[in-house]
Amino acid sequence: MTTLWDTTGSAVVKELAAQRRTGGAVLSGVALTLVVIADESRVAEAEEAATYAAEMHPCRVVIVVRRQIEAPVPRLDAEVQIGGRLGPGEAVVLRMYGRLALHAESVVLPLLAADAPVVAWWHGAAPDRLATDALAVFADRRITDSSLADDPRAALRIRAEDYVPGDTDLTWTRSTAWRAILASTVDSVAGRRGDAVRISGGRIEGDPHNATAQLLAGWVSSRCGCSIEVTAGSRDAGPSGVESVLLQLDQGEEVRITADHRGGAVISQPNRPDGTVALPARALGDLLSEELRRLDPDEPYSDALETATGLGGLTERSPEREHVWFDPAEGDETPVEGSLTS
Structure with a gap:
């Protein structure tokens, strides 16, 4: 040097x-x-x-x-x-x-x-x-x-x-693991049913002042077409601001993913025993590295940001x-x- x-x-x-x-x-x-x-x-x-x-x-x-x-x-x-x-x-x-x-x-x-x-x-x-x-x-x-x-x-x-x-x-990158778990869980329910799953509502429990929690709610809302709000949780939600996510599905079913704060999350879904998946805390370098993988506009981020803030027309x-x-x-x-x- x-x-x-x-x-x-x-x-x-x-x-x-x-x-x-x-x-x-x-x-x-x-x-x-x-x-x-x-x-x-x-x-x-x-x-x-x-x-x-x-x-x-x-x-x-x-x-x-x-x-x-x-x-x-x-x-x-x-x-x-x-x-x-x-x-x-x-x-x-x-x-x-x-x-x-x-x-x-x-x-x-x-x-x-x-x-x-x-x-x-x-x-x-x-x-x-x-x-x-x-x-x-x-x-x-x-x-x-x-x-x-x-x-x-x-x-x-x-x-x-x-x-x-x-x-x-x-703050959007910090939601990647949650988004992956939610998508795979809903796909699992659809696979078991043999048809598409419609999300009719739900909520995110955690820190309402956390930007990651708000963007995650915005992403789910923009994808399912219903309002998902962030409500105050009962304990420290960590850097992501998310303690748990509850999704209400059609046919009266519910899916819940809860962080266990030991590097994992517990998935509860209809007609199946609870399962555990990895949800590790991510270092700053790992977050930055993920963002460097793409150089094109991140439309899911803009959709989530639109919904979370109520401002439209971002992608245009x-x-x-x-x-x-x-x-x-x-x-x-x-x-x-x-x-x-x-």
Whole structure:
């Protein structure tokens, strides 16, 4: 690893090329560039997650840390490494001070892998309007995490208001295991019956303020065409915010899936003994890696977000964003003519 103090973007590009030549590394088979935007307090978590994701998906990792935007003198410190602690590929950690932090794209753009998609991930508070961050404008896919907000449900609505195809949220990814169990359980009932199963109602017990629980309710509601609400549970529901799911089926039958908080869930369904399936807690890197498996718009997520927030027409929006200049010192947002467009 090489550390460059008070450097420039050009010097970072040159150092990356030099390390590639010295180490005999050849940039081939890179699936994408992962741009991570993290607060200094969360850098260690972001690095660990990005390292895991880079092992699953060959990519160039660029971590952007905006520090002391109010500093009078702009400065850039960088760490450049190939095959180091941030995974087997190429990685750059950029710490930006002063006004440079407001123009992070000027340093990041030359570091993107050629002809490869770009995924931007905010590990921390994302802007209410992602277009105010130029790193979101040129990204093909954008990952946020509403669970990190002070009010996750309010953050979900902000994400819905700002949504364009290509956006996703790790609170949605945390519901993957629950969605898989629910789908397989309903399919099992349909297989036993020999015909389709209609869901007429139900509820989710857990934390009503948890964004994952709300998105899971939105997903079930959008799929079955009936209202599924999140009601308060009786114990800690964990990161997913879901303690149990009850689905009311036609023919007077019910299906219940209950988390046992020992890494599993108990499935109760008609005319069969209770069964247990795995429902392990997932690490941040595993969640990020799942989102990097696809680069197309996640329509089930947009459907769930629509239903959970009551905002419609998300999938019909244009996938393009135009950069909107935002200066924290001024406290307003002013569109810039001729700005970046995704």
